[in-house]
Amino acid sequence: MTSTAATTGQEANRPTTIGGVVGAPSAARAAQLVRRAAGGQDSAPVESRAPFTGLPTATLPQATDAEVRRVFGEAREAQRAWAALPARERQHVLTRLHDLILRRQDEILDLIQLEAGKSRIDAFDEVSATALVAGYYGKHSAKLLAPKRVAGVIPFLTKAGQLRHPKGVVGVISPWNYPLALTSMDVFPALAAGNAVVQKPDNQTALSALWLHELAEEAGLPAGVWRIVLGRGSQIGDALVAESDYLCFTGSTPTGKDLAGKVAPRLTGFSLELGGKNPMIVLPDASAGRAATGAVTACFSSAGQLCVSVERIYVHESIREEFTKAFVAKTEALRLGGELGYGADMGSLTSESQLRSVAAHVEDARSKGATVLTGGRARPDLGPLFYEPTVLADVTPDMRLYAEETFGPVVSIYPYTDVEDAIALANETEYGLNASVFTGDSSAGWAVAARLKAGTVNVNEGYAATFGTVALPMGGMKDSGYGRRNGAEGLLKYTEVQSIAQQRGLRLRPPRLVPPRLWARGMTSGLRFLRRIR
Incomplete structure (x- = not known):
């Protein structure tokens, strides 16, 4: 991974304000x-603190x-x-x-x-x-x-x-x-x-x-x-x-x-x-390069601290080597940094507890035989909460990150040979928030997507297609939630529905002089007629 300095060029002349971060809003504004x-x-x-520096940002009253x-x-x-x-x-x-x-x-x-x-x-x-x-x-x-x-x-x-x-x-x-x-x-x-x-x-x-x-x-x-x-x-x-x-x-x-x-x-x-433990399936007809590019965004946006980010990638054996090589190379090219500007591709984790959790998951997997293809270490030289984007292979069910949500810049690659197995593995989780499918055949991608037990599924995208389409409802199946937002x-969901009906003319009970049996027969004929015209 490459890194960017905390302050560079013209930004170095901007006054440091809250959190020890150059260019941040003033303490008075906070x-x-x-x-x-x-x-x-x-x-x-x-007292809240800036993840980039660990220094105080604001004093917050507690109700x-x-x-x-x-x-x-x-x-x-x-x-x-x-x-x-x-x-x-x-x-x-x-x-x-x-x-x-x-x-x-x-x-x-x-x-x-x-x-x-x-x-x-x-x-x-x-x-x-x-x-x-x-x-x-x-x-x-x-x-x-x-x-x-x-x-x-x-x-x-x-x-x-x-x-x-x-x-x-x-x-x-x-x-x-x-x-x-x-x-x-x-x-x-x-x-x-x-x-x-x-x-x-x-x-x-x-x-x-x-x-x-x-x-x-x-x-x-x-x-x-x-x-x-x-x-x-x-x-x-x-x-x-x-x-x-x-x-x-x-x-x-x-x-x-x-x-x-x-x-x-x-x-x-x-x-x-x-929570989520979101899968990505790379089908055998997918472009390995395009899938790798999509996976970088899907896995490492916001340092993986995104409920819909991908933590499991299932790649068909026929393109696994090509995909893995491209994915690792693109991951290693990410620029890490903590400046206020567009110089970095990935920032830091947000809290010490997140850093401890991510590091514990990686160390547990490493100690039990997982292969770290890239990353796998904290970067205190950049700031107190930086952790490298990490790609793992040879992950097994006895490792914590196999099934537990990591919520950080860590992803595991798993090979498969049969698409049915990939779908089963993707669904083999208590979670069902988001999933993605990469393919060269949109019809095949849609068909696989429909079989994944997740509230949102993206084809040839990690999460942004559904996340950004506000007209689509968003939410989780299984232990990933209840109800939907958006759309x-x-x-x-924030309303109570009220039904009102006003009747005129014909009553919905038999008139006084009409025998109930005759009324029921007439209504039966009417119901048959209504079904035809509706």
Whole structure:
């Protein structure tokens, strides 16, 4: 792997501000964003640190249980007026927000790099995804939410239709790995549906969520409709569950299952996006070079800290050697670095716990006989949390990373000779979030994709084709989650559907002087007739 310096050329003359990162937003700007978070008077603050340097970035107030409950009460008051607005007016806020995000992207690119340790191109993926989500719901939400007429039980005499009402106040618990994109995918449709939102972003990447919150209010979102609370799940998680009219969580499978158990007795809805151990299948007719190029992005974007990134590659024996050689060469050509700019291809891991987990998985595999084809070591010379993109072979089921999610820049290559075996191996996991297929035959790729047990499958792409197509629902099967975000489902899940029917003329029970048996015979003939005309 090549590396880039932490500061280069013209950037070396830019003043160092927060986190010891050259060109980062000022400490005053960070403090301004933090003031947008609610609560924090009665709980010890938390200090976040920049992954590139390990130095402090912000002091974050931590809300208490009581403060969170108060915020929910205030959000309920604000929600009533917001829900009373026509859906088209609400979606206009998102249209304006779309333009603001693209116009002001430089600042948020800096913040995402500062907080998450991403390369700038990976940070831009978040900007583009967020703009796409705002644009989609800014265009389509009013139509999706509009009242709908349906055929009544008796033509011309039964008028029937359905309405969509907002749930109320939606609780959103967001992860640290994609602080901008995942905030938008959960918060924007909830707002478009007429709900208020109380969001708890992860402390590590709270500034990015707070920045988006600031822009939303600049775009015309009324104050109080979207509230942000900062805090530890152990301290405020119960309040979020108890007060939410719908709960949306992205994170680990064990935590998701625990939250689902707590929500269930309240009979309120929830959606969960959880872990993954995502496979890629390279079919024998695929171009080894193109597949290798796609695999690099699929495996190492955001240093592999992406719920839909690939951790298992199944390559047909006929092209395994060619693919592996190309993939290793392209992996070794990646530039690692921690500057604010487009000089690096891959940044660092985000936390010490992630670094320990990745290193433990690799060392466990190495000690049990896995072959490290490239990478396999930390790079403290670049920064405290850098780890080389790593490719392994000869991985066996007794190794932890064979089945456990690594969530880092580590991938294993497995050969196969029969496509049926590859499909079976890809599905042999408790997870089912994302998968990909590389092939020279699009029909064959689609056919294989349809047999993979994953919520999203990409053909000749790792994850971005489904991730960026906001009209498609996104979510997991099996232990990878429950419910979907994006698309119509990602909006309508935040609503309660109400059915209304108005009857006129003919009654749906026999008139007083008509014998019930005769009425039933007449209705039977009518039902047969209705089936023919419908």
